[in-house]
Amino acid sequence: MDPVSMPVLAGINLAISIGLFFCLWLVALRLKDASFVDAFWAFGMVILAITTYWLVPADTERQLILVGLCSVWGLRLGLHLFGRWRRDGKDKRYTNLFARLEPKGFGFARASLLFVFLPQSILMWLVSLPVQLGQYGSDIGYLAMAGIALAVIGIVFETVGDWQLESFRKDPENSGKVMDRGLWRYTRHPNYFGDFCVWWGFFLIAAEAPWGWLALPGPLFLSWTLLKWSGAPLLERGMADSRPGYADYVARTSGFFPWFPKKSL
Numbered sequence: 001m002d003p004v005s006m007p008v009l010a011g012i013n014l015a016i017s018i019g020l021f022f023c024l025w026l027v028a029l030r031l032k033d034a035s036f037v038d039a040f041w042a043f044g045m046v047i048l049a050i051t052t053y054w055l056v057p058a059d060t061e062r063q064l065i066l067v068g069l070c071s072v073w074g075l076r077l078g079l080h081l082f083g084r085w086r087r088d089g090k091d092k093r094y095t096n097l098f099a100r101l102e103p104k105g106f107g108f109a110r111a112s113l114l115f116v117f118l119p120q121s122i123l124m125w126l127v128s129l130p131v132q133l134g135q136y137g138s139d140i141g142y143l144a145m146a147g148i149a150l151a152v153i154g155i156v157f158e159t160v161g162d163w164q165l166e167s168f169r170k171d172p173e174n175s176g177k178v179m180d181r182g183l184w185r186y187t188r189h190p191n192y193f194g195d196f197c198v199w200w201g202f203f204l205i206a207a208e209a210p211w212g213w214l215a216l217p218g219p220l221f222l223s224w225t226l227l228k229w230s231g232a233p234l235l236e237r238g239m240a241d242s243r244p245g246y247a248d249y250v251a252r253t254s255g256f257f258p259w260f261p262k263k264s265l
Contacts, residue, residue, distance in 0.1 A: 003055065003056040003057065003058060003136070004055045004056065006133060006136065006211060006214075009052060009055055009056065009132060010125075010132065012051070012055065013048050013051060013052065013125060013128075013132055014122070014125045016047065016048065016051055017044060017048065017121045017122070017124055017125040018118070018121045018122070020040075020044055020047065020121065021037075021040075021044075021117040021118065021120060021121035021124075022117065022121075024036075024037060024040055024117060025112060025113050025116075025117040028112050028116075028117070029108075029109055029112075032108060033089075033090050033094075034094050034112045034116045034117070035085050035089070035090050035091035035094050036082065036085045037116060037117065037120060038081050038085070038091070039077075039078045039079075039080075039081035039082035039085060040078065041078075041120060041124055042073070042074040042075075042077040042078035042081065043074060043075070043078040044074075044124050044128075045070055045073075045074045045124065045127070045128045045131065046070055046071050046074035046075060046078070048124075048125065048128045048131065048132060049066065049067045049070040049071065049074075049128070049131040049132075050067060050071075052067075052131065052132045052135050053067050053135060056135045056136060058135070058136075058138065060135075060137065060138040061138070061139075061140050062134060062135065062137045062138060062139075062140060062144065062205065062208075062209065063135045065140070065144075065148060065205065066130075066131045066134050066135055066202065066205055066206070067131070067135075069148070069151050069152070069155070069198075069201075069202070070128075070131045070202070072155060073151075073154075073155050073158075073198050076155070076159060077158070080162055093230075094116065097111070097115065097116075098111050098112070101115065123221065126217060126218055126221055127199065127218045127219075127221060127222050128218065129206075129214070129215035129217065129218035130199065130202035130203045130205065130206040130212075130215040130218050130219065131202055131206070132215070133206050133209060133211060133212050133214055133215045134202065134203075134205050134206025134207075134209050134212050134215065135209070136209045136210055136211070136212070137206070137208050137209025137210065137212060139208070140208075141208050143204050143205075143207055143208050144204065144205045144207075144208045146201075146204055147200075147201040147202065147203065147204025147205035147206075147207075148201065148205060149201070150197050150198075150200060150201035150204060151197065151198050151201030151202055151205070152201075153197050153201075154193075154194045154195065154196065154197025154198035154199075154200075154201060155194065155198055156194075157183065157190055157193060157194035157197060158190065158191050158193075158194025158195060158198070159194070160182070160183055160190070161182070161183045161184065161190030161191045161193075161194060162191055164179070164181065164182040164183060164184060164190075165179055165184065165191075168181065176243065176244065177243075177245070178239075178243050178245050178246050178249045180249050180253065183258070184253075185253065185261055186253070186254060186258040186259060186260065186261065187253065187254050187255070187256060187257065187258040187259070188232070188236070188249070188250065188253050188254070188255055188256070189226075189232050189235070189255070189256055190258070192226045192232055192256065193256055193257065193258065195222065195226060196222070196223060196226055196256075199218065199219045199222050200219045200223075202219075203215055203216065203218065203219045226256075227256060232255065232256060236250070
C-alpha cells in the first residue's frame with residue numbers, strides 16, 4: 001500500500017475523530033453524562049496514531065517511536081481517567097456547563113454535542129498533528145532524540161504525579177487537605193506539566209520530518225489550554241473554594257513549571 005498524501009491523511013483522520021466522538025455522544029445520551037469524554041480524548045490520540053501508521057506504511061524508526069510513545073502515554077492516561085470517572089461519577093465542570101446552558105434553551109443532547117463532543121473531536125485531531133505528520137519522516141536526528149527524551153520525561157512526570165495524588169487521596173487522614181508532597185511540592189500541576197512535555201517532545205520528533213513543522217498548532221493550542229483555559233486556571237478556581245490552605249500552597253509553589261518552593265516568611 002502506498003502512503004497517502006498529507007492532506008488526504010489529515011482529512012481521513014479528522015473524519016475518524018468526528019465519527020468516534022459522534023459515537024461517544026450517543027453513549028452520553030444514554031448515560032446522561034459526558035464526563036467520560038476526557039478519558040477517550042487520550043484513547044483517541046492512540047487511535048489516530050495507529051490509523052496514521054496504517055495509512056503511511058513505511059515502518060520507519062520514527063513511526064515506531066511516535067506510535068509507541070503515544071500508545072504508552074494515551075493508554076496509561078486514558079485508563080487512569082476512565083477509572084476516576086467510574087469511581088467519582090459526573091465531573092462538576094460538565095455539570096456546571098450544562099446548568100449554564102439550560103436556561104438558554106440548550107438541552108443535554110444539543111449542549112453536549114455542540115459544546116463538548118464536536119469541539120473535542122476537532123481539537124483532538126489538532127493536538128495530535130505531531131503523531132500524524134511526524135510519521136512521514138525516516139531518519140532520527142538530534143532534534144528527534146531531544147524530543148524522545150522530553151516525551152519520556154513527560155510520561156514519567158505525569159505518571160508519578162498521578163500516582164502520588166491517588167495515594168494521597170486514598171488516605172482518609174488527608175481528607176480536605178492540600179496535596180503538597182512529592183512532585184506536587186515543586187509544581188501545582190505535575191500532570192499538566194507532564195502533558196506539556198509529552199506533546200512538545202512529539203513535536204520535536206515530528207519537526208525533522210518533511211513538513212513536520214506544520215504540526216506546530218497542536219502543541220501551541222495544548223499549551224494555551226493547560227496554562228490559560230481549561231487546565232490549571234479552571235482547576236485552581238475550584239480548589240481555592242474547597243481546600244483550606246490552598247492560598248498558602250499557591251503562594252509557595254510554582255504554578256506550572258517545576259521549581260523549588262518559596263520559603264515561608
